Amino acid sequence: MSSPRALLPRSTPAASGVSSRSIAAMLDRLEDRSVECHSVMVVRCGHVVAEGWWAPYSVERPHLLYSLTKSFTSIAVGLAIADGLLALGDRVVDVLPDHVPSDVSEQGRRITVHHLLSMTAGHDTDSLAEAWGLEPHDLVKGFLRVPFDAPEGTRHTYDNATTFILARMVERVTGVGLPELLDERLFKPMGIEDAEWDRVASGAAFGFHGLHLRTEAVAAFGELLLRGGLWNGQQLVPRAWVELATSRQIDGRHQAEGDDGPDFLCGYGYQFWMSRHGFHGKGAFGQHCVVVPSHDLVVAVTGAQRDVQHAQDVLDAVWECLLPGVGHPDGSRDDELLADRLGGLSLAQVRGSAGPRRSVTARLDASAESSALPDGATVVVEPTDAGWLLRLGSLLDLEVGHGAWRESSPLGRPVVASGAWQGGTFVAELHVITSPHRVRVAVDADAGTATATWVTLPLTTSDLELHLRSPLMTRPDVA
Known part of the structure; x- marks a missing residue:
């Protein structure tokens, strides 16, 4: 590169x-x-x-x-x-009239560019999840439907939806x-x-x-x-x-x-x-x-x-x-x-041995909240001259290095990985390199089971496949 x-x-x-x-x-x-x-x-x-x-x-x-x-x-x-x-005093309801709910409150009608920029609309907590829950296809309308807890302009609350608007x-x-x-x-x-x-x-x-x-x-x-x-x-x-x-x-x-x-x-x-x-x-x-x-x-x-x-x-x-x-x-x-x-700065690579040099197939256990793949997905570890080929499901073939970083881009965005055998378990860390996040994969060869969990769980979606596509197309998960 x-x-x-x-x-x-x-x-x-x-x-x-x-x-x-x-x-x-x-x-x-x-x-x-x-x-x-x-x-x-x-x-x-x-x-x-x-x-x-x-x-x-x-x-x-x-x-x-x-x-x-x-x-x-x-x-x-x-x-x-x-x-x-645009002006600091311009109101959301005037600039985006097609996104205004029919029952918008008087305070909702008064929210301006200044209030959005300074995050002083009047919500007590971040409104993002509630707003998207109320209006999954229109965050602006959802934001205006979330009840206000304080008069606009009086109190700062960190509120992601304001910047979206x-x-x-x-x-x-x-x-x-x-x-x-x-x-x-x-x-x-x-x-x-x-x-x-x-x-x-x-x-x-x-x-x-x-x-x-x-x-x-x-x-x-x-x-x-x-x-x-x-x-x-x-x-x-x-x-x-x-x-x-x-x-x-x-x-x-x-x-x-x-x-x-x-x-x-x-x-x-x-x-x-x-x-x-x-x-x-x-x-x-x-x-x-x-x-x-x-x-x-x-x-x-x-x-x-x-x-x-x-x-x-x-x-x-x-x-x-x-x-x-x-x-x-x-x-x-x-x-x-x-x-x-x-x-000479470097993050630690996965420690362990290069053996055994054999293929292993396992089924993914996705019971952990931070799982990056769906339950039951097939996980295959195949040795190569430079390390391993790690197959995750049907779409993700990733190269994993031993004592070295290996890069692959199965869906567009690159992944850089290192791995090793630690006893009877194969461990790999997959860095989604254009983000802060990485996935730790552990394959128990004897039990035939595997896990793939985020070391730091992304704030948008836990689906690894989506993070490897460019652009990532999603929205924050709404419970």
Whole structure:
């Protein structure tokens, strides 16, 4: 796979006034807290000074951003407002009249773009599941049917449905899809060529999640925000919108998809979180775009963080380890040591032996809630020269390496896998490499049974087959 075109210039930590030891200390902190990272990029004064990927993740791979997608939707709203097509005071019922329930409440009639952007519509909890349960084919209508618990504009509640509605409003007034709008107005001018979008069953982009971007594209987005929407001399996003969206609009309430910590009590902007230093966009399982204007600094991180506290751990590592080193560079030898460390990052491969070299057929037990495949599916392990061929059902033939990563793309999106025999059990870990997620497969050769469970259960669907199709077409499961 060829290396993608660089979006940002490169430098060394010392040349950009950053301590390479402080970056190493940040990595140490994340390791000590068992924070699983897939990539990290540090940008100072517009230059990438440190970058690394934990194999099998790599520079050219886009990564699912989950709710960090919301910050991009905010920019799309700002573009529509700048074009005079939308205003902060515009009401949902006026822009999307065909999605208004006949019994809409008076408060529902008053919900505006501002309320959606700041997540202050008045629901006490995330309305997404209830709204989709009420109206499986019309989330906008379902949102307006969910009872409100507080007056609009008075209280922030993290609410995914608000961003979905913003995406639909932008599409209505501009006449183009959200991905197409951002591609034309933001991504192409920035040189971002590989954006992917997951979609709901109708084909519309989620808006509140589902964007896949390379780590450097996330860092470049942070740099664009840091420069007030200016990119290579071109004002892609109005400075006034960037300043408004990334400033505090309402108090935070500890409801960032379960996150807890001081940086989620600093306030909420327009689909951005305020921080103790600057602001940030954040997605589930550890997708971060941290912008610190006071230090001319951007930090982009992707990962698969299983503990909700890890979101705060990442921010703490930036504040307590990295920031003290800004303005205090080390020597060239320290820079070299850091570069060597960043170049050798890797997640652990499955440990065990290469034998026995025989084929095994088993039936899948899907009793675990986190099962990635249906009950009774056939699982076959066949030895090859480079490892194994793992057959999951009738559609998924995946290559698994021993002591090495092996890649295959049976349905479009790639899977990178390693495996080994551990006694009488064959174990493989399948990384859905454009996402935070992986599946652990265990095949008991003697019993003829197998399991395939998500290490981190996706928020959309547990069906592995859907995650291997591009785009993923689904919607959040509704109980």
